[in-house]
Amino acid sequence: MPERHITEILDNTPFIALTQSELSAIREHTSSCIECTNAFQAAQISAVLLKERISEASVSAANANPFFQTRLLAAWREQQEASAWSFRRLWNATGAIVASMAATTAALAVLTFVVPATDTNDQQTAAVVPYSAETVVLDQDQDDNQFTNDQVIKAIYVDDDEDK
Amino acid sequence: MDPVALKTRSRLVGERQSRNGNYLSKALLCRLTPKRALLANSYEQTSDLELARQARAEDESAFAEIVRRYSPRVFHVAHRFFRDRGQAEEAAQETFLKAFAQLKSFEGRGSMEGWLTRIATNTCLNMLRSASRRPELVSPDLTEDETAWLEKVSDTSERLDAEQKVIAADLAERLLQTLAAEDRLALMMIDGEGASVNEVAEATGWSESKVKVRAFRARKKAREALEKLLGKKYQA
Numbered sequence: 542m543p544e545r546h547i548t549e550i551l552d553n554t555p556f557i558a559l560t561q562s563e564l565s566a567i568r569e570h571t572s573s574c575i576e577c578t579n580a581f582q583a584a585q586i587s588a589v590l591l592k593e594r595i596s597e598a599s600v601s602a603a604n605a606n607p608f609f610q611t612r613l614l615a616a617w618r619e620q621q622e623a624s625a626w627s628f629r630r631l632w633n634a635t636g637a638i639v640a641s642m643a644a645t646t647a648a649l650a651v652l653t654f655v656v657p658a659t660d661t662n663d664q665q666t667a668a669v670v671p672y673s674a675e676t677v678v679l680d681q682d683q684d685d686n687q688f689t690n691d692q693v694i695k696a697i698y699v700d701d702d703e704d705k
Numbered sequence: 706m707d708p709v710a711l712k713t714r715s716r717l718v719g720e721r722q723s724r725n726g727n728y729l730s731k732a733l734l735c736r737l738t739p740k741r742a743l744l745a746n747s748y749e750q751t752s753d754l755e756l757a758r759q760a761r762a763e764d765e766s767a768f769a770e771i772v773r774r775y776s777p778r779v780f781h782v783a784h785r786f787f788r789d790r791g792q793a794e795e796a797a798q799e800t801f802l803k804a805f806a807q808l809k810s811f812e813g814r815g816s817m818e819g820w821l822t823r824i825a826t827n828t829c830l831n832m833l834r835s836a837s838r839r840p841e842l843v844s845p846d847l848t849e850d851e852t853a854w855l856e857k858v859s860d861t862s863e864r865l866d867a868e869q870k871v872i873a874a875d876l877a878e879r880l881l882q883t884l885a886a887e888d889r890l891a892l893m894m895i896d897g898e899g900a901s902v903n904e905v906a907e908a909t910g911w912s913e914s915k916v917k918v919r920a921f922r923a924r925k926k927a928r929e930a931l932e933k934l935l936g937k938k939y940q941a
Binding site: 548551552553555556557558579580582583584586587588589590591592593594595596597598599601602603605606609610612613614616617618620621 | 763765768769772773776777780781783784785788790793794797798801802805855858865870871873874876877878880881892893895896897898899920921924925927928929931932935936
């Protein structure tokens, strides 16, 4: 032991937990080693300082501010309100854009899926409607573009067949 | 009137009066006592798990009861790190607000005290990490009182008076400020409070070997810093 410094023991074990055998070994060594005497004294002072710091902390913890709970609950309420408020604020800022986007999407969907289906029905109906030869030949209908060549020819020949 | 009937009547009247008296006192109590205080009292017998469930549903009284039960413990942890009352309060407040945000993770497997201790410890560690720390404690930094204390304290068996205790706590704080936050925690808990390595590991979530390494490093650094100061004293 006298050849070996005691700092290893001091750094590995809390000062308050040193056993009697460790303490006697330390005393034996420090009687002949000035370096280790300083180290031992420093460890001793360190233990005293920590003890005082801990006892001060315990006293402070016991004398906590009596208004702490009131303050904390106020902060908690504020936090709750702030989270609700931030959602409302976000909606106020973006609500109009979101609503207009939704309306545009709905309008596009109607134009894409509903209107073409209605047009097809109209075309089918138009194909079935019989036109008289006079209407077609004398151009009594205002809108020429509605008739296809097939429709015109069919209308003329149907009338001829009926005359026969 | 028949004496039996009279007796029965007086008994009934007496009962009614006492019942009315009870109602009156209860009504008066309700009027005089704030509603919240009554609600908070009603949670005194509630289990921690049930309190957590109700607080999750934004029940303020349940949250208040959690704070009432565990604020001494949280303050104890906070003062271990912060000497300043304001900083300790700030740490305690942040601990409870964080705990409320994380209430979903509390499933009642461990104790609420242990769960809050861990949150408080981590909150304080984070606060301490963000604070600037002094690189080293050197002799010229010491006040006259501190230097005088170090000179007198060679005989540590001597009892310290109130003033010396304050100086010791000041010096201890300055010494602790030179350490990393984790090292400081390990030193305070193991060497100061006498906690076991396992207890520190539980409070922090670290492995036991990490706790041992932190404590060793802190002990060594504190001892060496004091040795330097004492060396100056011997030279003088």
